Amino acid sequence: MENKTEIITETKKEFPVIRKRIGNTTYLVWVHFAQTAGETMQEKIRRMLRDEVRYMPENG
Secondary structure, rough: OEEEEEEOOOOOOOOOOEEEEOOOOEEEOOOOOOOOOOOOOHHHHHHHHHHHHHHOOOOO
């Protein structure tokens, strides 16, 4: 089975589309960004990682 990720922009769509094929199933994800967002994507990823680590159970 081949896993393939492809980013496409369809002229009929307002947002770009990510197409991911896994086996015989193709997934389509439409991407958009809020113009009124209070944080950048970098800030959001850092916050999510920080929160994830904060709530991880301790090993051992």
